[in-house]
Amino acid sequence: MNPLENSKKIGTYKQIEEKTSVKNNESKATQTPIDMIYAGRDTLNDNLENDLLDILLKKDASLFETIVAKLLVNMGYGSSYDNILQLKGKSGDEGIDGIIKQDVLGLDKVYIQAKKWTKATVPGPEVQKFAGALRQKHAAKGVFITTSNFTETAKKSAKEVSDNIILINGQTLTKLMIEYNVGVQVEDTVQIKKIDEDFFEGN
Numbered sequence: 001m002n003p004l005e006n007s008k009k010i011g012t013y014k015q016i017e018e019k020t021s022v023k024n025n026e027s028k029a030t031q032t033p034i035d036m037i038y039a040g041r042d043t044l045n046d047n048l049e050n051d052l053l054d055i056l057l058k059k060d061a062s063l064f065e066t067i068v069a070k071l072l073v074n075m076g077y078g079s080s081y082d083n084i085l086q087l088k089g090k091s092g093d094e095g096i097d098g099i100i101k102q103d104v105l106g107l108d109k110v111y112i113q114a115k116k117w118t119k120a121t122v123p124g125p126e127v128q129k130f131a132g133a134l135r136q137k138h139a140a141k142g143v144f145i146t147t148s149n150f151t152e153t154a155k156k157s158a159k160e161v162s163d164n165i166i167l168i169n170g171q172t173l174t175k176l177m178i179e180y181n182v183g184v185q186v187e188d189t190v191q192i193k194k195i196d197e198d199f200f201e202g203n
């Protein structure tokens with residue numbers, strides 16, 4: 001390569017880096033302390049999501065299904081963990097890993113399929129199989145959860161089959177685990193205080 005051309009490229013890269021650095025500094029300058037706290041929290045949560053997913057992938061399938069069930073209960077699907085009627089995780093489960101009853105008599109149920117997959121994405125036929133299992137059970141609601149992701153065909157299949165089949169991938173799963181305190185705990189709490197205008201108005 002021509003040394004002159006190489007020098008020009010290096011110069012261009014430096015200019016891009018300098019402009020990016022200036023923009024980042026300008027962005028930081030316009031941030032309030034509250035903005036910075038929230039930005040820091042978001043960064044910590046991003047790292048926590050990755051750590052949670054790594055742990056889920058190392059656990060066996062039956063424990064993963066239990067974690068999924070506890071998450072759904074924390075989200076309000078069923079009043080307690082005892083409302084889980086079935087949690088098989090075995091072959092021949094007809095595409096159903098768990099059933100949560102949402103009322104005392106069990107008239108309203110949510111059917112669960114939980115797949116702990118690492119690299120492979122969940123294809124359309126897997127979602128169609130789950131939909132078929134729901135039809136056999138005359139079920140109205142289904143949640144398909146995986147540690148990986150869904151192909152576009154799988155997403156399309158879910159929409160075509162029913163509005164009541166929800167697909168949750170690994171990223172969404174870990175976000176929900178953090179939001180509903182499953183497998184995580186509060187490490188610290190920061191109190192942010194401000195002037196109490198009412199206090200001074202009354203004095």
